Amino acid sequence: MVETGIGGLQAAVRDLDKRRAWCNGTWSFPPQDLKLFFEHDNCVSSLLFPSATEEQLSELANACHPAKFGTGDVDVLDETYRKAGKMDVSNFSLNMNPERSGLVEAVKLQLLGLDDQRDIRLEPYKLNVYGKGSFFKVHKDTPRGDKMFASLVIVLPTLHNGGALMLSHKDESTIFDSGKMLQSNSPGVVAYVAFFSDVDHEVREVTSGHRVTITYNLYFKSTGSATTPPKDADEDPREVRLKAMLNSLLADANFLPQGGLLGFGLRYQYPLSRNGLPDLDKMCDVLKGSDATILRTCEELDLSTWLKIVYHVDEYHNYHVLCHAPWDEGQQFDGNAELLNELIQRYGGMVIWTDDPKYKCDAKITWISNSTSNSLHVADYVTYGNEASLGYMYGHISLIVHVGVPGSRDSPSTIEVGADSEDSEF
Numbered sequence: 560m561v562e563t564g565i566g567g568l569q570a571a572v573r574d575l576d577k578r579r580a581w582c583n584g585t586w587s588f589p590p591q592d593l594k595l596f597f598e599h600d601n602c603v604s605s606l607l608f609p610s611a612t613e614e615q616l617s618e619l620a621n622a623c624h625p626a627k628f629g630t631g632d633v634d635v636l637d638e639t640y641r642k643a644g645k646m647d648v649s650n651f652s653l654n655m656n657p658e659r660s661g662l663v664e665a666v667k668l669q670l671l672g673l674d675d676q677r678d679i680r681l682e683p684y685k686l687n688v689y690g691k692g693s694f695f696k697v698h699k700d701t702p703r704g705d706k707m708f709a710s711l712v713i714v715l716p717t718l719h720n721g722g723a724l725m726l727s728h729k730d731e732s733t734i735f736d737s738g739k740m741l742q743s744n745s746p747g748v749v750a751y752v753a754f755f756s757d758v759d760h761e762v763r764e765v766t767s768g769h770r771v772t773i774t775y776n777l778y779f780k781s782t783g784s785a786t787t788p789p790k791d792a793d794e795d796p797r798e799v800r801l802k803a804m805l806n807s808l809l810a811d812a813n814f815l816p817q818g819g820l821l822g823f824g825l826r827y828q829y830p831l832s833r834n835g836l837p838d839l840d841k842m843c844d845v846l847k848g849s850d851a852t853i854l855r856t857c858e859e860l861d862l863s864t865w866l867k868i869v870y871h872v873d874e875y876h877n878y879h880v881l882c883h884a885p886w887d888e889g890q891q892f893d894g895n896a897e898l899l900n901e902l903i904q905r906y907g908g909m910v911i912w913t914d915d916p917k918y919k920c921d922a923k924i925t926w927i928s929n930s931t932s933n934s935l936h937v938a939d940y941v942t943y944g945n946e947a948s949l950g951y952m953y954g955h956i957s958l959i960v961h962v963g964v965p966g967s968r969d970s971p972s973t974i975e976v977g978a979d980s981e982d983s984e985f
Contacts, residue, residue: 564808565925570799572928576826577851578797579781580728581754582669583735584661586713588655590747593715597622597651597686608771609716609746616717616769620644620688629701641695643762644688651686653773655749657711666711666753666777672795675851678780679842681711689770695745695762697725702756702830705838708847709777714750716741721767725761726754729826737770753777755847757828757933779845802856809860812965818974820922821960824930825850839866839884839956854958861969863961868936869911870954872899876915881922881959882906885936886952898952929954 593608606615623644627634657663663681671677684703689695700710711891712724714737724735736751754760762770810816826849829842843866846854857864870883872878880902902908909921934956961971 561808561811561814564804564811564814565927568801568804568808569927570854571723571797572823572849574797575801575852576729578672578795578848579731579733580670580758580827580848581726581733581752582666583733583750584742585740585748585750586657586660586665587662587745587796588747588749592654592656593749595619595651595715597646609718609741611619611717613769616688616771617690619771620690620769622646622650623686623688626695628695628698641698643693643695644690646686646688648683648685655773657681657712657713657775662751663711663777666709666751670709670753670755671847672798672852674795674798674855680778680780682776682778684710684774684776687772687774689719689762689765689772691765691767693722693762693770694764697759697761699759700756704775704778705830705841706778706780706845707752707756707776707830708779708845709755709773711751711753711777713773713775714741714752715771715773716746716749717769717771718742718745719765719770721764722767723763724752725763726752726758727760728755728758738762738768744844755827756830798852798856801852801904802859805856806860809962809968814965815962816965818964818971819962820924820974821962822854822924822926822928823850823958823960824926824928825934825956825958826928826931828933840867842866842956848849848959849960857958862971863969863971865959865961866956867959868954868956869930870902870908870952872902872952874899876913876918878910878918879912880908881911881924882954885954900977903935924959930957 583627590607594605595608596603597607597619599618604615604622622647625636625638626641626643626645627636628641629635658681667675667679717848719738722738726733726735735750735752740750741748745792766927825846827847829845843854845930854864865883868882870880870882871885872880878899880899882902884906886902886906899908903910910918911920911922911924913920936954936956937952961974962968963970963973964975967973
């Protein structure tokens with residue numbers, strides 16, 4: 560039955576969400592690679608981990624500047640929220656190379672999965688020293704570009720207590736306690752943790768010693784050939800199940816007999832472009848986690864996929880309008896009737912749901928997963944009636960999949976205009 564097939568696909572998508580948004584562990588480097596050089600007071604000093612003395616670590620801490628944190632578009636210094644030392648990459652050097660050692664590839668496989676063949680690049684960002692009494696309250700990392708998708712934090716081997724990193728995303732949480740992980744390891748071993756940019760994290764207070772970290776930003780490369788997954792690596796059973804469920808549904812002639820649209824709400828947050836608007840074309844290249852898996856699976860089945868935004872227009876009746884681009888903020892309109900018309904004419908909008916019994920929808924969507932607050936985009940506009948007022952329009956970015964008629968599922972041109980789907984309110 561079609562209902563059973565849709566339910567199976569929805570369950571497979573929910574199962575994808577169980578993949579964690581972080582990974583951690585220990586990694587071995589040649590001991591000599593953990594020699595750090597740093598500048599201070601017009602001098603250059605060096606120390607070797609893990610044999611650095613407390614005096615040397617204090618010297619490193621004193622060479623750092625108070626660490627700021629990002630809020631909005633500015634960096635702020637507030638030691639009631641974050642107390643730590645920071646050193647810019649121009650002021651230190653370390654022989655350790657996470658890419659050459661294989662650590663970056665291991666992180667990629669754990670975060671993105673075996674089947675994700677996008678190349679990534681690593682960019683050193685900063686060194687931090689958390690001495691006794693240092694901490695950093697709950698925050699998210701500020702994306703340093705629209706292709707940044709995660710952070711990699713390497714904790715160098717020092718004796719320290721406290722300073723555990725608390726990670727949380729959706730309903731999952733974990734504790735990364737580098738002090739305990741590094742207590743009994745041999746020279747050259749570091750602790751590492753990598754996590755997506757929208758993961759909440761907090762550094763608990765250090766109670767003794769120094770916690771020294773190097774943070775790297777992880778980016779998707781703009782161009783580059785796809786890497787080949789190891790032949791002996793196992794396929795992720797969750798991805799196998801998703802593809803099987805979708806394939807089975809497409810093979811059912813009773814499912815979307817006239818063709819139609821599938822909708823998947825995004826589960827993760829993504830950086831906006833410089834003007835504050837989401838660039839839907841570029842965003843396709845930086846999808847992560849279950850969002851990327853769904854896109855990749857649909858493309859493997861030769862289905863046409865697009866990121867689009869669904870706006871909610873409310874005037875006497877409610878309308879959900881599927882648009883190919885985000886609304887340009889600050890436009891002026893004489894009431895929401897004109898707003899609806901503008902969405903349709905200027906942004907290729909299609910009404911996909913309404914509670915207006917007199918309005919015929921342009922298309923309907925079979926929603927496999929609903930949108931979350933992570934994909935919310937709020938646009939403003941000015942309306943004129945008796946007086947001018949500022950209005951807000953809410954939209955959600957979603958992955959829309961075009962499904963052709965049975966026998967030609969990969970051909971969007973076969974979709975009949977106004978074809979019904981197993982639709983529900985967005």
